[in-house]
Amino acid sequence: MKTVRNTRQRNAILKNIREAEGPLSVAEIHERAGREIPGLGIATVYRAIKALREDEEIVVVELPGEEPRYEPVGRGHHHHFRCLSCRQTFDLDMCPVGIPQGTTLPGGYVVEDHSLTLYGRCSDCLN
């Protein structure tokens, strides 16, 4: 039986993912957690992410053309907004896609799920 241990590294990694305003990339996690744990290895970040996903503490968020990002589980069905200026990714809690599960589209495609990313400027970058 495999026991999961509480280490400074994993605590810092999970804490940073939880406190972020949106999903974080591996590099962002490494950078943020590395401020608390100097010398934190990148391999440790990858291994912690893998373990946290298996424990269902975090989920992967895939955006078009970008590295995988990670956020805590339980945020429910939501989409993301990507600022074209500062390149930050934010969570949105609305869903403007009018296609219920089970809809059949022209061409015979039966829809089960969807992924939407909006692009533009966040309020900080508009000024």
Add this chain to the structure above:
Amino acid sequence: MKTVRNTRQRNAILKNIREAEGPLSVAEIHERAGREIPGLGIATVYRAIKALREDEEIVVVELPGEEPRYEPVGRGHHHHFRCLSCRQTFDLDMCPVGIPQGTTLPGGYVVEDHSLTLYGRCSDCLN
């Protein structure tokens, strides 16, 4: 002045992208064009894609969590359907996203563009 040449390799690559039912990945392009040009190098495919993008013959299509794919220019604003069974990607000509350019969302995000991918089963895989 740089002249673009007509070579068997590039012709085969562009032809296969044009004749596909949806956007193709590098591996798919290499595999299909390689049937016409045995020994076709993967570097040639990458370089042809780069040149075709610069000539605006093709555009890149990014889907969440997948390799970049390529399709001919001029297909206009559209989205993609990804079959969860056969893993093929198809073009859709409808847009069920009710957010015009310039809309400001709660949180102060101003939307300029969006990317939508639908997931489900294509008609071939439903039977």
Add this chain to the structure above:
DNA sequence: GTAGATGCAAACGCTTTGCCGCTTA
């Protein structure tokens, strides 16, 4: 004949793995 294209192999950048000393329980 020459600039541009190709194929091969080496170089790259990011992710994963092996090894071994360190730490948590």
Add this chain to the structure above:
DNA sequence: TAAGCGGCAAAGCGTTTGCATCTAC
């Protein structure tokens, strides 16, 4: 004190680049 964990460095893997050869024009 032992199983799990962390750091380092090497291995993988897809993409890009350098180089010598070949080819379209």
